[in-house]
Amino acid sequence: MKKLGVLTSGGDAPGMNAAIRAVVKAAHYHGFEAVGIRYGYQGLIDGDIQRLTISDVEDMADRGGTMLKTSRSSEFMREEGRKKAIQVLQNAGIDGLIVIGGEGSLKGAEKLRELGVSVIGIPATIDNDLAYTDYSIGFDTTLNTILDCIQKIKDTDFSHDKTAIVEVMGRYCGDLALYAALAGGGEIVSTPERKLDVDAICAKLHERIKSGKHNNLVIVTERMYDLQELQQYIETKLHIRVRTTSLGFIQRGGSPSAFDRVLASKMGVAAVELLVNGYAGHAVGLKENKIIYQNLAAINGEIADKQEPYQLLDMLLH
Numbered sequence: 001m002k003k004l005g006v007l008t009s010g011g012d013a014p015g016m017n018a019a020i021r022a023v024v025k026a027a028h029y030h031g032f033e034a035v036g037i038r039y040g041y042q043g044l045i046d047g048d049i050q051r052l053t054i055s056d057v058e059d060m061a062d063r064g065g066t067m068l069k070t071s072r073s074s075e076f077m078r079e080e081g082r083k084k085a086i087q088v089l090q091n092a093g094i095d096g097l098i099v100i101g102g103e104g105s106l107k108g109a110e111k112l113r114e115l116g117v118s119v120i121g122i123p124a125t126i127d128n129d130l131a132y133t134d135y136s137i138g139f140d141t142t143l144n145t146i147l148d149c150i151q152k153i154k155d156t157d158f159s160h161d162k163t164a165i166v167e168v169m170g171r172y173c174g175d176l177a178l179y180a181a182l183a184g185g186g187e188i189v190s191t192p193e194r195k196l197d198v199d200a201i202c203a204k205l206h207e208r209i210k211s212g213k214h215n216n217l218v219i220v221t222e223r224m225y226d227l228q229e230l231q232q233y234i235e236t237k238l239h240i241r242v243r244t245t246s247l248g249f250i251q252r253g254g255s256p257s258a259f260d261r262v263l264a265s266k267m268g269v270a271a272v273e274l275l276v277n278g279y280a281g282h283a284v285g286l287k288e289n290k291i292i293y294q295n296l297a298a299i300n301g302e303i304a305d306k307q308e309p310y311q312l313l314d315m316l317l318h
């Protein structure tokens with residue numbers, strides 16, 4: 001291998017820059033040229049490529065977002081788009097590609113592998129919705145941001161005896177809400193994996209109010225409820241004041257946590273090592289605190305076993 005390409009795709013996640021830095025440093029260590037493809041798969045189709053030197057990435061470990069920019073590309077979802085992308089890789093002489101992104105981006109990487117590209121995936125998404133790895137880059141930072149916001153909301157709720165609903169991101173995965181609640185950031189939690197209907201939420205709130213607890217926080221994953229309707233329903237049924245906050249994009253920004261920086265650095269280096277050692281077509285991951293690799297073709301459809309954290313939740317919130 002001579003020229004290694006790296007791109008970030010899907011939603012940005014804190015730690016993507018630390019991963020780019022590690023990939024570029026490891027590539028140079030092995031004597032390869034490193035290039036960055038801007039704007040994810042769309043930039044690959046458009047040939048938006050820049051050379052990456054060590055000094056380009058030197059100070060990037062602590063920066064949020066992605067220095068390479070990112071996008072969601074509908075053109076890449078189509079075969080003609082992917083064929084254009086392959087042509088660009090060939091014309092640019094890129095003989096190894098590292099894709100840093102979420103579950104959709106790794107599906108895209110698998111499609112490139114099917115077309116003969118030597119590709120490695122690095123999981124980076126705040127949603128933590130990839131079952132083959134315990135953590136994706138960005139999840140820990142976002143979780144900490146959520147906990148910081150919740151702490152602030154709790155201060156004002158306590159002062160006014162208010163009930164709060166806080167909606168967090170995660171797309172169709174409840175890990176951000178689940179782990180925020182495990183870390184003490186909510187008394188009632190509803191996630192796609194364990195959905196509470198509105199009456200169940202009211203019943204739990206009623207029980208807590210009866211026992212003298214007047215400031216309660218309900219944490220929910222996005223896309224599950226119409227928040228205004230949920231608030232009104234609880235207010236009317238329980239005759240209490242409820243205030244709702246959807247945390248929104250504040251959750252995706254910010255300097256990555258130490259955990260995410262270290263994870264991204266380990267994964268970035270491991271991704272290059274996989275290419276060097278002939279393991280193209282895999283994605284790096286973390287299982288039981290060890291860096292692992294999994295076949296890209298096997299990632300799709302893998303379902304995470306969440307029994308343990310939900311049992312813990314039941315114990316802590318009962």
Ligand SMILES: Nc1ncnc2c1ncn2[C@@H]1O[C@H](COP(=O)(O)OP(=O)(O)OP(=O)(O)O)[C@@H](O)[C@H]1O
Pocket residue numbers: 009010011012013041071072073074076077101102103104105106107108109111124125126127171
């Ligand atoms: N099945 C697929 N086949 C080919 N390409 C895909 C596929 N799914 C997703 N992609 C490509 O990957 C891009 C990013 O995917 P997606 O928008 O799902 O984000 P993601 O990588 O899951 O990250 P996040 O969930 O953190 O935003 C898509 O815009 C598309 O270009």
Ligand SMILES: O=P(O)(O)OC[C@H]1O[C@](O)(CO)[C@@H](O)[C@@H]1O
Pocket residue numbers: 011102125126127169170171222252
């Ligand atoms: O930035 P967009 O395209 O609005 O996407 C928002 C989505 O991206 C994520 O932040 C990451 O997948 C999800 O949690 C959220 O649903």
Ligand SMILES: [Mg+2]
Pocket residue numbers: 010102103104125127129171
């Ligand atoms: Mg995704």
